[in-house]
Amino acid sequence: MFKHGIKVFIPMRAQKNRKKLCAHSNIVYIGRMNASDTIDFQLRWGWSKLARLYSSMAEHNGISLSVGYALLSIEKDGTPSTKLGPRMGMESTSLSRTLKGMETEGFIERRADAEDKRRVRVFLTDKGLVARGQIKELVIELNARLHELLGEEAAAQLLEGLSKLNELLEAPEQLIPTNWAPLNDNTLASS
Template identity: 40%
Template sequence: MKDKTIDYVLRATWQAVSRMYNEEASKYGASMSVGFALLSIDKENGIPSTALGPQMGMEPTSLTRTLKSMEDKGLIVRKKNPVDGRGVLIHLTKLGKEKRELSRDRVLKFNEVIKQHVSQEKLDNFMEVAEIINELISEKLIFTPENEPTE
């Protein structure tokens, strides 16, 4: 992996993780995005539909499709927000809570296996590097005039 760029390694790794979770989720008639949505919805209080997309980093059209699928499968119900009648809260059904626990178990299993193969020091370094990358991107410090190549 010596000659690969940082973004290539991030992308390739994320695609492998995504494929792994989708393969696992397909055994239960779901997808990684459904599992992630289940984990993002508060078990007791639900979540405003407007907060779910940003929390998951999903585009509105993808989120709408995912929520429709989840509703069709009986995993969620939409209820009027009692605080703001214009808003909608997404709540897990009994089945949704069961599938949420299954998703949670799969995520914990992934973390457990990685921790068996990677030292805590290396994991800490990985987390630190990921945080720095996210900060640089969110603060728009990558593509700035001072970082542009000179001729």
């Protein structure tokens, strides 16, 4: 563990160079590789900033980022609550807390599934539909601005690349190097 709380795993062939690992501001150097040159770093860094922007804009309308995602993820004919977590990338405890707050605020209502009474579907209320419209407009406007600032060609390439990445991540085991050797905290501490 480094001072910034970043755990680093090194392929076996690079373990002899692990003493070269160091932390400098928000960037971790691995041998000669700069973390900011990696796809995952750029995704995390960019998403962190974009999420803060979305969050501040949504909160201006009295809606949290997680509530905004939920509003956009709930289908008009209702969505099974079990499908919302994976769709939103949320753990069930966080989702449960978010849905409870949304229900209290009057954005959603939960009803038994018409076909299977054991299942619960989440529906948007009229207030939820209005809030969804506001959030959807925000997303559309922000994405239009990104396209404008990036340029259509760069935006299209970015979307294509991210789409390919998401396809690869459907089977993440294919990304793991064959010589993978995770280091534990004790190994890093002895460096």
